[in-house]
Each structure stands twice: as structure tokens, then as C-alpha cells.
Amino acid sequence: MDGPTLLVGLAGVLATSAPIAVASIGESLAERSGVINLSVNGTILLSAMGSFAVAVTTGSLVLGFILGAIIGAVVALLVAFGSITLRRSQVAVGFVLTLFCRDLSYFLGNPFMGDKGPRLAEHGIPLLQRIPILGTLIFKHDVMTYFSFVLIIVAWWWVYRTRPGLTLRAIGERPEAAFARGARVNLLRYTYTVVGGALVGLAGPMYSLSVKAGWKGTISGLDGLGWIVLAIVIFGAWNPVRVAFGAYLFGLLQWLSVVLQPSLQGIPSQVLQVAPFPLMILTLLFVNVGNAEWVDRILASLPEASRKRVAKILRSLRVVQPRSLGVPFEPD
Amino acid sequence: MEVQVKQIRKHFGPVKANDGITLSVPAGAIVGILGENGAGKSTLMKILSGFQPADSGEILLDGKAVTLRSPADAIRHGVGMLHQDPLDFPPMRVVDNLLIGAPGRLIPRRGDAAQAVADLAGPLGLTLDLKAEVGSLTVGERQQLELLRLLWLGARVLILDEPTTGISATQREQLFGTLRRLAEQGKTVLFVSHKLEEVQELCTRVAVLRQGRLIGEALPPFRVDKLVSMMFEREVTPGERLSCATGDTLFRLTDVSAEQGRIKLDPFSMDIHRGETIGLAGMEGSGQAVFLRSCAGLVATTGGRIQLEDVDLTGKNYHHFKKKGVAYVPAARLEEGLIPGLSITEHVLLTQHKPGFFIDRESGRKLAQQRIGDYNIKGTPASPVESLSGGNQQRTLLALVRPGAKVMLLEQPTRGLDIESVIYLWTKLKERCNDGGSIVFTSSDLDELLRYSDRILVFFAGKVSGPLDAKTTTVDQLGYLIGGRDISGTGIFDETDPVQEGGLDG
Ligand SMILES: Nc1ncnc2c1ncn2[C@@H]1O[C@H](COP(=O)(O)OP(=O)(O)OP(=O)(O)O)[C@@H](O)[C@H]1O
Ligand SMILES: [Mg+2]
Numbered sequence: 001m002d003g004p005t006l007l008v009g010l011a012g013v014l015a016t017s018a019p020i021a022v023a024s025i026g027e028s029l030a031e032r033s034g035v036i037n038l039s040v041n042g043t044i045l046l047s048a049m050g051s052f053a054v055a056v057t058t059g060s061l062v063l064g065f066i067l068g069a070i071i072g073a074v075v076a077l078l079v080a081f082g083s084i085t086l087r088r089s090q091v092a093v094g095f096v097l098t099l100f101c102r103d104l105s106y107f108l109g110n111p112f113m114g115d116k117g118p119r120l121a122e123h124g125i126p127l128l129q130r131i132p133i134l135g136t137l138i139f140k141h142d143v144m145t146y147f148s149f150v151l152i153i154v155a156w157w158w159v160y161r162t163r164p165g166l167t168l169r170a171i172g173e174r175p176e177a178a179f180a181r182g183a184r185v186n187l188l189r190y191t192y193t194v195v196g197g198a199l200v201g202l203a204g205p206m207y208s209l210s211v212k213a214g215w216k217g218t219i220s221g222l223d224g225l226g227w228i229v230l231a232i233v234i235f236g237a238w239n240p241v242r243v244a245f246g247a248y249l250f251g252l253l254q255w256l257s258v259v260l261q262p263s264l265q266g267i268p269s270q271v272l273q274v275a276p277f278p279l280m281i282l283t284l285l286f287v288n289v290g291n292a293e294w295v296d297r298i299l300a301s302l303p304e305a306s307r308k309r310v311a312k313i314l315r316s317l318r319v320v321q322p323r324s325l326g327v328p329f330e331p332d
Numbered sequence: 333m334e335v336q337v338k339q340i341r342k343h344f345g346p347v348k349a350n351d352g353i354t355l356s357v358p359a360g361a362i363v364g365i366l367g368e369n370g371a372g373k374s375t376l377m378k379i380l381s382g383f384q385p386a387d388s389g390e391i392l393l394d395g396k397a398v399t400l401r402s403p404a405d406a407i408r409h410g411v412g413m414l415h416q417d418p419l420d421f422p423p424m425r426v427v428d429n430l431l432i433g434a435p436g437r438l439i440p441r442r443g444d445a446a447q448a449v450a451d452l453a454g455p456l457g458l459t460l461d462l463k464a465e466v467g468s469l470t471v472g473e474r475q476q477l478e479l480l481r482l483l484w485l486g487a488r489v490l491i492l493d494e495p496t497t498g499i500s501a502t503q504r505e506q507l508f509g510t511l512r513r514l515a516e517q518g519k520t521v522l523f524v525s526h527k528l529e530e531v532q533e534l535c536t537r538v539a540v541l542r543q544g545r546l547i548g549e550a551l552p553p554f555r556v557d558k559l560v561s562m563m564f565e566r567e568v569t570p571g572e573r574l575s576c577a578t579g580d581t582l583f584r585l586t587d588v589s590a591e592q593g594r595i596k597l598d599p600f601s602m603d604i605h606r607g608e609t610i611g612l613a614g615m616e617g618s619g620q621a622v623f624l625r626s627c628a629g630l631v632a633t634t635g636g637r638i639q640l641e642d643v644d645l646t647g648k649n650y651h652h653f654k655k656k657g658v659a660y661v662p663a664a665r666l667e668e669g670l671i672p673g674l675s676i677t678e679h680v681l682l683t684q685h686k687p688g689f690f691i692d693r694e695s696g697r698k699l700a701q702q703r704i705g706d707y708n709i710k711g712t713p714a715s716p717v718e719s720l721s722g723g724n725q726q727r728t729l730l731a732l733v734r735p736g737a738k739v740m741l742l743e744q745p746t747r748g749l750d751i752e753s754v755i756y757l758w759t760k761l762k763e764r765c766n767d768g769g770s771i772v773f774t775s776s777d778l779d780e781l782l783r784y785s786d787r788i789l790v791f792f793a794g795k796v797s798g799p800l801d802a803k804t805t806t807v808d809q810l811g812y813l814i815g816g817r818d819i820s821g822t823g824i825f826d827e828t829d830p831v832q833e834g835g836l837d838g
Contacts, residue, residue, distance in 0.1 A: 161439060162438050162439055162440075163431065163436060163437070163438055163439070163440050164438070166428055166431055166432050166440065167432060167433070169421075169424065169428075170421055170424075170432045170433075173421050173422075173423065173424070174419070174420075174421055176419065177419035177420060177421060178432065178433070179402075179403070180383070180402075180403040180404070180419050180433075181403070181404055181432055181433025181434075182402065182403070182404025182405075182433050183432075183433065320423055323423075
């Protein structure tokens with residue numbers, strides 16, 4: 001593969017990973033606040049279908065994206081209501097919703113199957129797109145991909161640099177302590193869950209109106225991505241930048257499975273297609289291996305110098321989840 | 333700031349936790365709040381600091397009536413509370429901990445906050461590493477951080493609920509020094525404690541609660557017997573020193589070594605006899621907890637053998653240890669020992685290992701009732717454990733240890749208990765020794781260690797010294813050893829070569 005092709009390929013990875021990056025950051029925000037929104041997979045399908053249908057009928061891309069965000073927000077609101085107000089299990093509520101939304105999307109999407117719809121166009125940024133390498137890589141995308149870049153930076157800045165971000169981390173960590181310091185824990189949890197859900201919802205139209213334009217029902221190839229999003233959030237330790245990195249890694253794996261197909265004749269193409277999923281899960285396992293006790297024991301038997309190095313790498317990879325993730329908070 | 337409460341009432345179901353308390357504290361005072369377990373001390377403190385609303389009554393600060401709707405509201409009025417387990421955020425940095433909940437603009441200025449707090453800390457004799465993660469600090473340091481944070485937010489009334497249970501002696505002295513200086517500045521301190529010597533040392537006045545009422549107040553010089561009879565309505569004297577130690581070995585440790593986190597225990601051997609009580613002394617984190625956990629099978633030993641009677645337990649897991657009769661009671665009540673949300677009955681049912689699939693509620697309830705009577709727990713079989721007062725949670729934990737246990741490993745068994753309960757609890761424990769069981773316990777209270785142990789092991793940085801004979805050791809000697817210094821001339825042990833064989837006990 002020559003340089004320019006490679007560059008275009010990598011730029012493609014950034015674009016195709018954008019929906020996953022946006023959804024993962026949305027989910028990270030919700031989980032940071034202490035709420036697991038398990039409905040991601042269904043939400044992405046439903047919003048992909050819904051926004052496609054709206055865009056086809058009205059011809060408006062903007063309406064499509066708005067509807068996608070609204071669908072995500074509404075589903076997230078249901079999760080928040082079930083888990084925060086009704087104090088039901090977040091896992092149960094989210095799981096039921098994900099199944100429901102998925103089936104709903106296939107059912108309601110039937111009339112639009114295979115329709116030709118509008119698609120978000122690419123807009124190179126004047127001047128910047130002429131910069132060698134970077135220009136092609138970053139400044140020749142559609143508007144939602146730019147949005148994903150901005151979101152990564154803004155989300156990181158919000159979480160780690162601002163006062164409300166500090167409070168966000170606090171309520172996911174120790175809500176009772178955050179409450180004692182004046183945080184309105186449950187209101188904030190609602191807010192972040194809904195905002196996070198809206199971002200997850202945006203991932204739908206980012207697929208159906210851009211990356212994988214169209215709606216093809218069960219063969220749209222979107223089923224399962226939501227679960228990867230949940231895994232990436234853990235991989236990324238709820239840190240927007242690391243989470244985005246996870247999303248790109250997944251995009252890269254998907255791309256490789258396509259480009260490498262011709263040179264790996266022996267392997268059935270189906271295997272290559274699904275390979276990124278187990279690979280992603282394996283990465284996840286590897287990242288968290290530093291948490292295990294038996295690893296400590298093995299490490300203890302290594303010579304001093306190399307042990308320190310390995311331990312350091314493992315420690316930097318190790319993820320610590322927000323301590324109150326999934327735990328309801330009752331002020332008394 | 334002057335603090336007054338008038339006719340404060342608060343009930344939980346039928347329990348009158350506060351039953352019309354009226355109390356007035358002048359500015360600059362350090363008030364000791366005393367009372368038996370369940371007297372209503374924490375409830376009153378929580379009402380004063382906005383954590384719980386009172387059912388009725390008035391709070392006046394500098395003569396002005398205020399309503400404290402939340403802890404944040406209370407701190408705005410100048411009232412801050414320091415919890416026994418500091419309400420902070422362990423994985424975050426110290427600066428971030430300061431900033432959470434502090435008012436200000438969108439992007440906090442970490443530098444300014446750090447500077448302001450450092451300026452506060454200096455004159456109080458405290459130092460704080462602002463870049464450290466809170467989780468890596470000791471409980472004592474986390475308390476200092478909370479204290480500084482409250483002062484930074486403008487607290488003029490400080491409430492401390494049993495602040496000295498988890499911290500070292502040095503940190504306690506430091507805390508007391510700080511509190512005295514704050515009182516000199518006109519701040520008011522409310523100090524809840526079960527340790528009368530601390531109250532004597534620190535407080536400028538004392539208020540005693542019993543059954544939700546204010547029983548009386550006292551000014552220095554305080555007479556311990558007087559305070560005790562106010563607290564319990566009768567005199568309380570510690571019983572005779574009891575020893576049920578026999579000569580035959582029950583629990584044998586041979587060259588046992590272990591490692592957990594940063595703490596590494598050197599190989600250690602000892603024979604623990606039937607009926608014997610072994611006290612483990614040492615500063616927090618010196619290895620005594622790891623020792624206790626390896627004896628319980630919770631931490632895998634890295635070498636040596638553990639035998640209970642004739643059974644070899646080396647390398648077995650916790651459940652195996654437990655089945656063979658080794659019981660372990662952790663210090664963290666609500667985190668490790670009890671399950672919030674379950675009642676006393678349900679706890680009793682959980683600890684009973686009866687055959688059969690269905691639970692027998694009625695017998696469980698009866699058993700719970702009996703244990704409640706036995707251990708003098710203030711609560712009913714149906715009380716969820718988190719509704720019990722601190723001391724009563726501790727009693728419940730001990731009441732749950734099965735009667736058949738041969739070796740009881742107790743981590744700070746009397747933490748948070750009032751004096752009478754400590755004595756009562758030890759009577760109960762000694763009964764078990766009398767039946768041939770052995771007890772190994774940790775404590776930060778030197779008097780308790782000397783009074784109730786037969787032999788004492790002192791831990792310092794993972795090294796074990798001793799065993800010392802509790803009858804002939806003095807508080808000073810023990811204090812020195814805990815600080816890692818040898819008691820020269822006594823010949824009890826030589827620091828460069830700590831006694832590691834069980835030779836001294838025969
Ligand atoms: N949330 C609650 N629900 C039900 N009962 C409660 C609750 N909090 C406290 N109580 C009851 O109120 C009484 C007073 O409790 P409180 O915690 O104030 O005692 P305390 O004086 O602090 O005791 P200790 O020295 O053991 O900490 C106890 O009988 C306790 O069981
Ligand atoms: Mg209390």
C-alpha cells in the first residue's frame with residue numbers, strides 16, 4: 001500500500017470511528033455520574049433508523065440528527081427515571097430497553113429498508129486541508145467528524161479542568177460526600193445521563209446518514225456496536241481522551257480486517273469481519289490484568305529491574321471504576 | 333461562635349434518639365460530648381451540622397436562629413463536621429478534594445486554593461502534600477485535610493465525632509494541638525469521644541447525654557468516676573484481671589511470612605495456647621492487620637505453616653479456616669463485617685450454617701433476640717444494621733461469631749464502644765476463653781492491650797517483637813516498642829535480632 005492510500009485509509013478510520021467515539025464519550029459521562037446506561041446498543045439502532053426515516057421523508061439532514069439526539073436522550077431519561085427515581089436495577093432497566101429499542105427499530109424500519117436517503121457531505125476546511133499529511137487526516141471530513149474531534153477535547157476539559165467536572169467525578173465516586181458538599185447528586189445524575197444519552201443517540205445518524213449511509217434492517221451491521229461502546233468506556237477508564245483512543249483502536253482493527261482480507265486468503269472473510277470484536281474484548285482483559293492478584297504474584301517472582309518496569313506499565317493501564325457506578329443514592 | 337440548641341427532638345420510629353436537648357456552648361470552648369452507645373450523640377451532631385433535620389427544636393448561632401437544610405447549608409452558616417471516616421474522595425488529589433463543593437468560577441484556580449490552605453495550615457502546625465492522592469494518606473492526614481477544608485470554607489464551629497479511633501498517638505497529639513489553637517481563635521469545638529482521658533486532656537467543659545436527654549454538664553477539673561456515673565447512672569469498674577491461659581497449644585504458627593500491598597511480614601513462629609488472649613500492638617499499618625488476616629486465611633502466606641490443633645491449614649482459604657473454627661471479625665463494620673440493608677435476624681441466619689434450603693425465620697428471630705440480650709444490643713431483631721448506633725453495630729458483629737469458634741481473630745473489637753460495653757464485651761470474650769477458645773486481637777488502646785492480653789506482640793514495619801508478658805510490661809515500655817525503639821536494659825528483645833522463635837512462651 002502506498003503512502004497516499006494509507007493516509008486516506010487512516011483518515012477513513014478517524015471518520016468511521018467517530019460515531020463510536022461520540023457514543024463512548026456520552027456513555028462515559030453518564031457512568032462518571034454513577035449511572036450505567038446499558039441501552040446503548042438499542043439506542044444506536046433506533047436512532048439510526050429513526051433519523052434515517054426522518055431524513056428520507058423530509059429531506060432534511062439536520063432534522064435527522066436532531067431526532068437521533070432526542071431518541072438517545074429519551075431512552076436515557078427512561079433509564080435515569082427507572083434507576084434514580086424508581087430505584088430499579090440499572091442493569092435490568094437498561095437491558096430491557098436495549099432489547100426493546102432494537103426490535104422496535106427493525107419493526108418500524110421495515111418501510112424504509114433499502115431506501116436511498118441523503119448523506120452528509122464532506123467539507124474540507126479551507127487552507128488547513130492543504131497541510132501535508134494532517135490536512136488529509138484531520139481536515140477533510142464531514143461536520144460530525146469534526147464534532148467528534150471537538151467533543152473529545154471539550155469533554156476532557158470539562159471533566160478534568162472545570163469545577164462542574166470535579167463535581168461530576170465526585171458524585172460518581174462518593175455521592176454521600178458530594179452531597180455533603182452541596183452537590184445535587186440526583187439532579188446531576190439525571191442531567192449527565194440524558195446528555196450522555198443524547199450523544200449516544202447522535203451515533204445513530206452518524207452511521208445511517210454518513211458512515212454507513214442507509215437503513216438495511218438486520219443487515220445494517222450496527223447491531224453489537226453498542227456493546228463495544230460499553231467495553232471501550234471501561235478500556236478508556238472513563239477518560240474522554242483514552243476512550244476516544246479506544247474507539248480509534250476499534251476502528252483501526254475493523255479497517256485492518258478489510259484491507260488485510262486479500263492477503264489472508266486462508267481465513268474466511270466472516271472471521272475477519274467479526275475479529276475486531278473479540279480483539280477489543282481481549283485488549284480490555286489485557287488492560288485490566290494489572291488488577292488481578294495472581295499477576296502481582298507472578299510479578300513478585302521477576303527480577304527487580306524488569307518487575308518495576310512491567311509493574312509501572314500495568315499500573316498506568318489499570319483502570320479504576322467510579323466507585324459508586326450503578327449504586328443509587330438516597331439523601332437522608 | 334456561640335452555639336445554642338433548644339429542645340431538639342428527633343425520633344426514629346419508636347426510638348427517641350434526641351428527646352428535648354437544650355445546650356449552650358460559648359465561643360472558644362472545647363466541649364466534650366459524652367454518653368453511652370446509642371445515647372444520641374451522633375444524632376445531635378448530625379442535626380447541628382445539617383446532615384439530618386430535627387423533628388422539632390431550635391438552633392441558634394451567635395444568638396440568631398438558623399435552619400440548616402443540608403451540610404453545605406451548615407458550612408455556609410459556619411458549622412462544619414469532621415466524620416470518623418472522613419467524607420472525602422480517595423482516588424483524587426488533595427487539591428481536587430479541597431475544591432469539590434467550594435464556591436467559585438467555572439475553572440477553579442488550584443494554585444490559589446493550595447496557597448490559601450497552606451497559609452491556614454502553617455500556623456496550626458499542619459503540613460499537607462497537596463499533590464498526593466487522598467487514598468494514599470493515613471486516616472489522620474485525611475482528617476487534617478478535612479479540618480483545613482472546613483476552616484478554609486469558613487467554619488467557626490467544628491464538630492468531631494469520635495475522631496481519634498483510627499489515628500496514631502502522634503496524630504492525636506497534633507489534632508489536639510490544632511483544636512486548642514482554634515479554640516484560642518474563638519472557634520467552638522464539639523468533641524464526641526468514649527475515651528475519658530482524651531476528654532480530660534482536651535476539653536474545657538463536658539456535656540453528658542443519656543437516652544436522648546442532656547443529663548448534666550461539668551467543668552474542669554473532671555473527675556472520671558463522676559463522669560462515668562453520669563453516663564451510666566451507676567458506677568462502672570473494670571473487673572479483675574482474668575487469665576484462662578493453659579499450657580496446651582491450640583494454634584501453631586511456624587515461620588509464617590506474608591505480604592500484602594506494601595506490608596511484608598518477616599517469618600514468625602509462635603504457639604498460641606488454649607484459653608489465651610494475644611494482643612497485637614503497633615501503629616496503624618505496621619503489619620498487625622496483615623498478620624491477623626493471614627491467620628484467618630484471608631491473606632495467602634508466602635511461607636511457613638499454620639496448624640490448628642492437629643489440622644494443617646497452610647495454604648487453605650478463608651472458608652476452610654472458618655469451617656475448622658477460626659473466626660475473623662474485621663474492623664470495618666459496615667464495609668466488611670455487616671451487610672447494610674439486612675436486619676439482625678437476617679445476619680444471624682446468614683452466619684448459621686444449617687442444612688436445608690429454606691430459612692427458618694422464626695428460629696432465626698428467636699436466636700437474634702437471644703443474641704441481642706446476650707450482647708446487650710440496643711435494637712430489635714428486625715432493625716436493619718445501618719440504623720444501629722456505632723457501638724451497637726460493633727456489638728452485633730461480635731454477637732455473630734459462632735459459639736463454636738476455637739480461635740477468634742478480632743480487629744479492634746472495642747473500637748467505638750463505651751467504657752461499660754468494653755468491660756462487658758471482654759467479660760463475654762473471656763467466657764469463651766474459659767471454654768478453651770483463644771483470642772488474638774488488635775487495639776490502639778495500650779491500657780486495653782495490657783489489661784486483657786496474656787501476651788503481647790508488637791509490630792513495627794512488618795517486624796514482630798515479643799511476645800511480651802502483659803503482666804510485667806508497662807505502658808511506657810509498650811509505647812516505646814510501638815514507636816520502633818528498643819527498651820534497652822530490659823532484655824526483652826534485641827532490635828537487630830527480633831525474637832522469632834516461640835521459645836519465650838514455654
Ligand atoms: N437512621 C436511623 N434509623 C433508625 N434508628 C436510628 C438511626 N440513627 C440512629 N438511630 C438510633 O438512635 C439512637 C441514637 O443513635 P446515635 O447514633 O445518635 O448514638 P450515639 O450516641 O452516637 O452512639 P455511639 O456511641 O454508639 O456512636 C440509637 O438507638 C440508634 O439505634
Ligand atoms: Mg455515634
